[in-house]
Amino acid sequence: MSSKELIEKLKNELDIQVKNAQSGLDEKQVMLVKEFIKPPERKSAPKRKEKSVEQKKESVKIEKVEKTETPAEKPVFEKEVKPLKPNIPSERKEQQEERKSEREVRRERRPKDKKDKKDVRILSPEELAKRRRRRRPPRRRDEERGERSPRERRDKKHLQRDRKRSASMPKKEEKITREQLEKLVASTKEQREKEKPKTEEAIIAEKKREEKERESEKHFMELMRKIEEKNRAKAKKRKKKKKKEEKSEEIPFEQLSEEEQLQRLIEEEEKAKTVIVPEVISVRELAEKMGEDPNKLIADLISLGKFVTINQAIDFETVSKLVEKYGKVAKLEGAEEEEAILEAELEEAEDKPENLKPRPPVVTIMGHVDHGKTTLLDYIRNTKVAEREAGGITQHIGASIVEVDTSEGKKKITFLDTPGHEAFTAMRARGAQVTDIAVLVVAADDGVMPQTIEAINHAQAAGVPIIVAINKIDKPGANPDRVKQELTQHGLIPEDWGGTTIMVPVSAKTGEGVDELLEMISLQAELMELKANPDKKARGVVLEAKLDKQRGPVATLLVQSGTLKVGDPIVAGLYAGKIRAMFDDKGRSVKEAGPSMAVEVLGIEDVPLAGDKFYVVKDEKTARKIAEKRQELARESALEKEKRVSLEDLFAQIQEGEVKELNIVLKADAQGSIEAIRKSLEELSTDEVKVKIIHAGVGPITENDVMLAAASNAIIVGFNVRPDSAARKAAEREKVDMRTYRVIYDIVDEVKKAMQGLLQPEEKEVYLGSAEVRATFKVPKVGTVAGCYVKDGVIRRNANVRLVRDGVIIYDGKIASLKRFKDDVREVQAGYECGLGLENFNDIKVGDVVECYTIETVEREL
Numbered sequence: 055m056s057s058k059e060l061i062e063k064l065k066n067e068l069d070i071q072v073k074n075a076q077s078g079l080d081e082k083q084v085m086l087v088k089e090f091i092k093p094p095e096r097k098s099a100p101k102r103k104e105k106s107v108e109q110k111k112e113s114v115k116i117e118k119v120e121k122t123e124t125p126a127e128k129p130v131f132e133k134e135v136k137p138l139k140p141n142i143p144s145e146r147k148e149q150q151e152e153r154k155s156e157r158e159v160r161r162e163r164r165p166k167d168k169k170d171k172k173d174v175r176i177l178s179p180e181e182l183a184k185r186r187r188r189r190r191p192p193r194r195r196d197e198e199r200g201e202r203s204p205r206e207r208r209d210k211k212h213l214q215r216d217r218k219r220s221a222s223m224p225k226k227e228e229k230i231t232r233e234q235l236e237k238l239v240a241s242t243k244e245q246r247e248k249e250k251p252k253t254e255e256a257i258i259a260e261k262k263r264e265e266k267e268r269e270s271e272k273h274f275m276e277l278m279r280k281i282e283e284k285n286r287a288k289a290k291k292r293k294k295k296k297k298k299e300e301k302s303e304e305i306p307f308e309q310l311s312e313e314e315q316l317q318r319l320i321e322e323e324e325k326a327k328t329v330i331v332p333e334v335i336s337v338r339e340l341a342e343k344m345g346e347d348p349n350k351l352i353a354d355l356i357s358l359g360k361f362v363t364i365n366q367a368i369d370f371e372t373v374s375k376l377v378e379k380y381g382k383v384a385k386l387e388g389a390e391e392e393e394a395i396l397e398a399e400l401e402e403a404e405d406k407p408e409n410l411k412p413r414p415p416v417v418t419i420m421g422h423v424d425h426g427k428t429t430l431l432d433y434i435r436n437t438k439v440a441e442r443e444a445g446g447i448t449q450h451i452g453a454s455i456v457e458v459d460t461s462e463g464k465k466k467i468t469f470l471d472t473p474g475h476e477a478f479t480a481m482r483a484r485g486a487q488v489t490d491i492a493v494l495v496v497a498a499d500d501g502v503m504p505q506t507i508e509a510i511n512h513a514q515a516a517g518v519p520i521i522v523a524i525n526k527i528d529k530p531g532a533n534p535d536r537v538k539q540e541l542t543q544h545g546l547i548p549e550d551w552g553g554t555t556i557m558v559p560v561s562a563k564t565g566e567g568v569d570e571l572l573e574m575i576s577l578q579a580e581l582m583e584l585k586a587n588p589d590k591k592a593r594g595v596v597l598e599a600k601l602d603k604q605r606g607p608v609a610t611l612l613v614q615s616g617t618l619k620v621g622d623p624i625v626a627g628l629y630a631g632k633i634r635a636m637f638d639d640k641g642r643s644v645k646e647a648g649p650s651m652a653v654e655v656l657g658i659e660d661v662p663l664a665g666d667k668f669y670v671v672k673d674e675k676t677a678r679k680i681a682e683k684r685q686e687l688a689r690e691s692a693l694e695k696e697k698r699v700s701l702e703d704l705f706a707q708i709q710e711g712e713v714k715e716l717n718i719v720l721k722a723d724a725q726g727s728i729e730a731i732r733k734s735l736e737e738l739s740t741d742e743v744k745v746k747i748i749h750a751g752v753g754p755i756t757e758n759d760v761m762l763a764a765a766s767n768a769i770i771v772g773f774n775v776r777p778d779s780a781a782r783k784a785a786e787r788e789k790v791d792m793r794t795y796r797v798i799y800d801i802v803d804e805v806k807k808a809m810q811g812l813l814q815p816e817e818k819e820v821y822l823g824s825a826e827v828r829a830t831f832k833v834p835k836v837g838t839v840a841g842c843y844v845k846d847g848v849i850r851r852n853a854n855v856r857l858v859r860d861g862v863i864i865y866d867g868k869i870a871s872l873k874r875f876k877d878d879v880r881e882v883q884a885g886y887e888c889g890l891g892l893e894n895f896n897d898i899k900v901g902d903v904v905e906c907y908t909i910e911t912v913e914r915e916l
């Protein structure tokens with residue numbers, strides 16, 4: 055096509071008025087041209103190969119067309135052709151205006167043409183690009199060769215001039231490269247594709263395709279299900295066959311007791327879940343072991359990023375991951391035996407009665423602060439422990455063995471020097487019960503005090519017999535009978551009054567009655583028939599452990615059975631070791647320690663925890679293996695606390711037979727309320743579950759209460775009292791269910807509902823923070839305003855508050871005003887001071903605690 059022909063075509067068919075081959079076109083026009091350009095005649099293509107004269111002519115023609123197109127095509131490489139527009143002389147502009155009006159007239163006259171044009175325009179950009187490409191090669195070849203015709207050179211000059219001019223003009227639009235343009239075209243194509251209204255046929259076709267896909271997916275799933283079913287059936291058959299073989303040697307299931315049946319079922323389930331494999335196994339072998347289709351395993355392995363064939367071997371790590379997908383556990387061949395050996399190593403064989411020998415009792419001294427625990431122990435040990443302690447207060451658990459002259463000869467007693475009952479309970483909370491007898495020290499001049507009651511409850515919760523030492527009888531105000539009287543109120547009836555509790559009046563200062571006390575302890579131990587086998591590998595409990603700068607990890611161990619010897623390989627808690635040296639309570643080096651002896655040992659690789667159990671094993675290698683295994687298990691169950699009872703899941707636990715007694719630690723604001731609540735709660739006992747108040751006391755909920763609850767699997771009920779911050783933290787840490795109430799009926803109602811499985815809490819209290827009242831001001835017309843310091847969390851203006859005095863709730867309501875200096879504020883964070891008024895309440899005192907909380911709605915579980 056000649057340039058003339060093209061110009062003519064543009065004019066007639068596209069309404070584009072182009073004066074000559076050098077005329078510029080705007081973007082719209084360029085697009086129209088591009089869409090309209092038709093591909094060159096195909097028949098000329100084969101001729102080109104023959105290099106005929108005609109073909110040469112044709113190529114010249116094409117070249118010409120290309121050249122003519124150049125000015126029109128060039129601007130295509132630019133985003134906008136606008137910069138070229140100002141180059142059109144004004145005369146040309148006028149002409150264009152005229153032609154434009156002519157065009158409009160013509161357009162009106164030829165509606166058919168317009169329609170045709172529209173048809174042309176909907177050609178896809180892809181097709182257009184194709185057409186453009188078909189026409190381009192000859193030009194590109196020329197360009198590659200660097201050949202330029204005179205006309206081309208002229209065109210280039212024009213273009214350069216135009217470019218220069220446009221560059222001097224203010225830039226309206228940024229120019230874009232060819233690549234960018236092509237991208238633009240491609241994205242336009244996509245856009246158009248998207249926007250393209252779907253025809254009815256297309257929609258139907260798509261629907262059909264989707265349906266087909268669904269069908270094939272369904273078919274595939276069905277196939278997979280069948281395969282799985284088949285495999286399961288196969289596996290079942292295999293299991294049955296295996297079981298049959300085993301059963302021939304075993305006692306029939308029906309003949310087992312209920313407990314044994316349950317045990318067997320558990321064992322079988324575990325067996326079915328375990329896949330025992332060698333270190334390396336082929337996919338086929340593994341599939342056989344698992345009773346699965348190897349192809350399925352291969353597919354799963356691919357999803358794990360392992361591309362393997364059916365006969366290819368896979369390592370144990372991969373096997374573990376793979377079997378996990380099937381809810382199973384992989385175990386290395388031989389590992390089970392090893393585990394069994396390790397477990398057997400830790401298992402304590404039952405001792406024959408003839409091997410059991412009497413052992414000294416382990417005694418803990420408990421009692422209220424300053425009633426003379428340390429002085430008594432000091433007297434007994436004949437050392438000055440009390441004087442060595444900072445401030446005269448017992449600092450740690452020490453253990454000491456004393457020899458007592460009794461009517462039956464010399465007897466040993468191991469005393470654990472504990473600061474009250476806290477360590478005792480803390481140890482119990484860790485699952486270690488070390489005490490055989492508790493000596494309760496009560497000062498005869500002071501009588502039963504809150505911690506005396508606590509100690510009684512702690513000992514009773516542990517099922518440890520109590521011997522009372524009525525101390526300070528040398529004091530002028532001492533009244534042992536009053537103490538006895540008070541103790542009867544807590545269930546301890548003295549022997550001389552017809553009860554069973556041994557009570558001995560003593561003076562830790564003068565030593566009066568101490569011998570009798572020791573004799574009583576020995577007697578009690580005898581009654582308890584405390585025995586152990588000393589002729590076996592030792593095991594016991596870690597009483598305390600520390601890291602000594604010079605000596606490394608040092609642990610105090612209480613031997614409970616067997617005899618601990620220097621050189622013994624040992625596992626203590628999570629750590630292994632070998633006993634390098636042992637020292638008794640007087641610091642003397644010893645070679646062995648028998649039952650009920652406490653010794654300090656060196657040689658454990660790290661510091662175990664107080665309450666950890668220790669075992670002597672056959673060799674160091676075994677010790678290390680057990681320790682490793684324990685560390686692994688500890689990591690797995692890290693932070694996972696023992697399952698404690700809570701009102702929420704009480705019913706489920708009762709159903710599962712886990713809870714037969716609902717232990718409650720009860721704290722209230724007055725003794726009267728305690729009695730009322732105790733009675734109402736204990737009346738809730740049923741055949742299935744017994745409600746037992748293991749400890750009740752007046753005052754705030756303390757950390758001790760939480761530890762007791764943790765050790766005794768109890769819940770804490772507070773009536774009109776609040777936990778202190780240490781108790782709150784301990785409850786969170788130990789996962790103890792702690793509930794506080796303001797109405798007795800609510801306590802009874804909630805516990806009752808929990809026992810029936812009807813408790814569905816809808817609201818939960820969320821603690822926000824607390825502030826201490828440091829000053830009070832009387833403001834006329836407002837009332838009492840408290841100057842507070844926020845100790846922790848945050849105090850929020852519109853949250854609920856409680857005013858707590860000595861752990862007892864004085865007020866429960868809303869904040870009337872919250873100010874920082876003179877400004878009203880919405881909240882005050884910890885570490886800041888604030889002024890605070892309570893709604894309709896003025897009895898605020900310095901030292902009171904303002905506790906801020908909100909009530910959150912808890913979603914019911916369906």
Ligand SMILES: Nc1nc2c(ncn2[C@@H]2O[C@H](COP(=O)(O)OP(=O)(O)OP(=O)(O)O)[C@@H](O)[C@H]2O)c(=O)[nH]1
Pocket residue numbers: 421422423424425426427428429430440446447448473474525526527528529560561562563564
């Ligand atoms: N008169 C007299 N004073 C005693 C007797 N027993 C202890 N005391 C005194 O009571 C005070 C407290 O004794 P401790 O042995 O420290 O009491 P504690 O129970 O161990 O106290 P904590 O370690 O703080 O729990 C000391 O000043 C002792 O001297 C006694 O039998 N008679």
